[in-house]
Amino acid sequence: MKFLFNIFQSVRPGFEEGGRLRAFKPLYEAMENFFFAPGSKAMIAPFARDPLDIKRFMTMVIIALVPALAISFYFFGLRLIAMIMVSYIAGGAVEVAFAIIRKEDINEGFLVTGMLFPMILPPTLPLWMVGVGVAFGVFVGKELFGGTGRNVFNPAIVGRCFLALAYPAAMSGNWVTAGQGMTGRMLEWASAGNVDSVSGATPLVLAKQGQLVNVVDMFIGSISGSIGETSAIAIILGGVFLLLTRVANWRTVVSTLGASFVLAAVFHYNDPERFAPALWHLCAGGLLFGAFFMATDPVTSPITNAGKWMYGIIIGVVTMLIRNFTGYVEGVMFAILLGNIMAPILDEIVFKIRIGRLKSEG
């Protein structure tokens, strides 16, 4: 790889102070450090550092998304790839623009947002909406707060929330029935204009009309819904991997799923006619995807363990309340946004208690 390294070294002066392209230095640095591990050294103790860095940390999330990506590619087809590309390009442009304005490094957090965002959208959404949504999410959800690490809300959810409010028809009208057979829809371009592939409703919509979709179908994912959220098995597979690598915290996942499961069970027990069973709720909609991949975002979830438990319970409870008692069919998005707002407060409470305990020591 000497060859590539030499290219980088030869164009480097252009990006240095005084070079013609010096404004684009963050972009250059990001590219160089992407291909070649940074050359910086630990000059003060400790004299060696853990091999894990933020790039690797974020890569783990992408790897965990692979099962869900693969299975949704089978169910929903080629369009998925186009949506991911648009999401990366539009969101990346905002990220790079802000890095240049701030004269800071480009943050790897965007690699995850850009991948997560298309996975929580309906498969027929016009591509320009994907671009607008991700740009809005990165801009308002992250950059306005000061970039990765300082944001209060999960940028992907902010983008989705914006689209859901601005284009409600496109966001809830056209769903694609999942592909079948050997190739599924892998060779199809299933868009809103493609009539034969567009179906009526997701399991949650059907449930409002008194129709319960089979849990086994929801477990495998052969149902209509947002791209990444349909297959419970693929999400659990990737999610458990994420928990094992400790990039996502198990407390958030357990408390979110536990709280919603318990609450759904209580509802179902009291009125089985009106409320769906707990297991059905667990597999329906974006609950699993939200619990494993969205709620666990370390930046926007509480940092303390006690805070994580409370945060998960809030998300689980609010999701079930919205699903069962409001006009909305799905509540995960609003529940996580609400959880994000609560996160700093929950942390603050735990900090207060812990500092009070520390004070009496020594």
Next chain:
Amino acid sequence: MKLKGGYNILLAGRPGSTVEVLPEPEVLYLPLRTKRFDFGDICVKDGQHVELGEVLAKDAANFSIPLLSPRAGVVRLNAAEGHIVLEDITKYQKQPKTEQANVPHVEHGSGTVRSKIEKMVSLGAWEFFCDAYDGNVPDPDEKPQAVIVSTVSLEPFLSRGDAQLKNRLLKFTRGLEHLQSLLEYQPMYLVMPQVRSSFASKVKDHLRGYAWVKLIEVRSKYPYDNFNILARRLKLKKDGGPVWCIKTEGVLATDRALTRSSPCLARILSIGGPEAKNPVHVKGVTGYPIKTILDKYANDDNVRVICGGMLTGQTCGEGALGIDSECRGLTLMPEHTEREFLGFVRPGFDRSSYAPCFLSALRLKHRESFSTAMRGEGRPCVSCNFCEEVCPAGIMPHLLHKYLYKDLIEEADEARIDLCVRCGLCSFVCPSKIELTKQFIEAQDLIEKEKEEARLDAIRQEKKRMEEARRKEAQEKGQEEEY
């Protein structure tokens, strides 16, 4: 004893417990500055001939701790910056003294406590003592509230108790008796690793019947050997007086000073790290040329020499020529040079990481050849909470970092930044590569300085007030007398 946090960094090159003797040096370079001491008070003249054990310099600020001459030779004061150089050592080398009669136990009632401690200070044994809370040399005149003796050494890599205690167990137990004779009623704790080995049971056998030694076993997890953490866990209050802390070499030095009345000159150092050819313990003296050691023990020229362990040590720069009097081991790390192509997506079968994000998680525990690389770019905190998980002091490094980032020193003080023991683990595990330990050390020093200033200020004002009151009184008296 149960302690929280901690993490063992699996660094390659753990020194074995064999002890090699370094070849006799020709020249010694004795550094005048060490981590705690500054031997600014030089007691010899240039060109003077000194005997073995003669005082070369003293640290005036630290109860006149002496820098002793480890060999007989000729002093050169200006030969190397920051060092006293001792030349012509081979010329004056004497035959080693015949071994004295074996004294199995301490004779009680020989000398007062005060005279014993004075002897220890002048023979170079006192410098092995430190206070549990501030890490400085304790005041010889002050009575301690407790003594903690530790044979555990968990940082990669410092000279370990088992290497030092081989063939010296008798001296060690006698040293403990000496220490006990310095105390009145205060407790003495002996910290041992929680391991099952024939050597550990041998040590315990030797200590049988020493009812005044309270044995404590800690798990072998860095930094459970940290005196500050141990003292806190033993509920020794900071304002209850000093807590004397001594490691194995300190007990052996005490024994040497009080039984033999001879100076403590030779020490056992560890030489470890990925770049060490043959990681061992060696017996050497203060001022031993680092270059000679490197020629013999380092693999490569491109090596970072660290005086002390990897987590808390200091780089031995170009200027450092000899082993300083506080050094307990050299860690040799490969200097980072190669920039890996697509390093972050590699499977990482050979990487040993805190979080199981590499393929190495599937493999049995192995030691990695860490280099001095940062392994990543500096990024804002992503609140992963790893720093809090490893923190042995029970504080919240991520919160302190956020306070310090916003210059909220007072809040950091409230959140007990003073409990930080500077173990370096938070900086090690941080995936955002934030220099947490460095920030905390700076903030601690700043707060300490401010508090000291405030204290002095209060004293000054109190004095002023008293003086004014006195003047007023005198005036009134004068007026009365006039009447």
